Amino acid sequence: MFKSMVFVLRIAAAWLLAILVASAIWNEMPLLGRLDWLMTIVGMATMALVVAAALSHVGRVRLISGRNDKEALDNRQRRQVEIPFDAGEAFDLVDAAIRELPRVQDVESARDSLQVRAKVMRLEDYNAYPLGRWNPMRWFGVPQNRIQATVLPGRDSASVTLICEPETPAWSDWFLVDDGTNFENVEAITRAISRRVAERRQSEKSEAAQTAVEKELTVAKLSLLHAQVEPHFLYNTLASAQLLTRSDPARADEMLGHLIQYLRRSLPSADNELSTLGAELERALAYLEILKIRMGSRLSVQVDVPENLRATPLPPMVLQTLVENAIKHGLEPRTGGGTVWIRARRIDDVVTVTVADDGEGFNTKTSGTGIGLKNVRERLRLLYGASAALSVVANFPTGVAATLSVPPALPPPIEQDFRHV
Template structure:
């Protein structure tokens, strides 16, 4: 109550002093200065309207803000809003929030300086002022508000300074009230920003959920690959071993040993799903050794993978997919067969693993965009979030070279868990 009383007293005192000065000037006028009743009538009517306007302002501030204090009563409102977005995104969000205000008349948006200026029409909350243009509260000053929003870049965020004020000089606050319209504008912009941040976060959560779903689906497909060996490969291997038991038992025993090694490495992992380059290499070599027994001199294998790189984290079955592609699309169609090269090198924090062949190369059926390679690229995207890639190029003088480029320390999630 004290703050309300002091507010009305301040407005009334300012107008009383202004009327006192005006009456002094009136009394100095020749002839007119003798007439005192116009001054008394005008002064009394003016003070009545001023007190009524101040009390009306108090009531509306209490209605809108739910409290009456110096901040809520002020014609000029300031807000400091922290937005957890990069400064450019924060600016776009603030600009859109201001443009949503009702009665917005003019917006100046400067993205380079991260500032937004706007003019906002002030509504006639209770119709026209009493006495219209003869009301002293309408004698000077524009009945319009303005907004200034400035975004200050901070670390991974944007700090917004929002100022809502009348389109009048500061001295006019001693005589005029805004009926809480600037308080409303400041709160409306703050609410719009909060709503847009919440919408942005919902979008991020939906994207994360979608990515998680895709990743779970990919893992499920991978587990299915782990759980089953290609029937034709298994059947042909066992059939070949059966024939060799009659003619060459030693080679049959060797083939079955490689098959056991291949099957052991193909069982589903019990950890989070990452394998190593060494483990994947053992599976690939076991697969190729089986094929060497079946294909004979038609297949040659050269391996150049340093021991130091064999501990590199590697998604399971990825190297195997590239090796199977090299055999199926590169060498098997050729009556003369060919060579498969397995090579790995490290450059800075990236390990490059290449599977190359000198087979058929690219043609209408094998253009490097098959289902197997598509799945490899999709798994790399989900597991490495852009840190890994697969490139497939023509080998010289013939064949195809497929190269996996992966971080030497594994995916970002694995690195963060390791350092946590």
């Protein structure tokens, strides 16, 4: 209440001083000085209208803000808003929030300097002073406000300075009130920014939840794949080992040793840890050694994987899937068999792992359903995003070459997310 009275008295004192100066000038005029009674009436009427307008401003500000402190009563409003986005996103958000204001016009956006300027017409209800344009509160006032927003870039966020003020010089604040319109504008922009930030956060949470669900489904499929361990492959391997125990015990023992190595690498770990290229290569070689005993000279394997690349993180069973595709759809259908190549190279910040064969190639009769490759692509997307890829092309002169492109190391957040799925 005290601050409200101080505000009204300040406006009244400014007008009283102006009226006294005008009266002194009036009295010095030769003819008009005799009509001092007229100046007295005009001055009293002016003071009455000024006090009424000031009280109206105080009442309206209290209605809008629920308080009557100096910050709320001022015609010129300033806010500092922190936005947890980079400067470009923060600028777009502020620009959209300003453009949503009612009666906004002449919006000027300068993206390079991260500034937005605009004008806002005041509602007619707030400007309907008694006596219209003859009311002293409208003698040199403009029924229009202006907005200026400046985005200040930070390291991981941006700060926005909002200024809402009348389109009149600062000295006019001693004589005029804005009926709380600039307080309304700055609060409306602040609310719009908060709403848009909340919507963005909610969208990010929804996307993160969706990604977590997708990861859980992928790991569940992987666990199922581990549990199956190719029943036909296991059956055929054991049957071959049983047959070899009678004719060639040494080869039977060798086959069972490779089978044990393959099964050890195929069992899922308790914490679903990410595997490595070296561990996946051991699994694939154990699988291929078993097939070499079964297929004999029909299968040849060539491996070229540098030792310094074997620690490269790799999702479990991804390399195995490519090797199995090369055997099932490339070499087994061929009477003469063929060769499987496994090769790894590092080019800049990308490690490429290629599994190639000289088998049937893209033959519709042996191409399979494509579920395995689809699963590989999906797991790469969930773990690496756009940093990894799988390409499958024709090998020259025959066969197929499948190449994994992965970063040499996983970013910590991604690796952490994977381990908690």
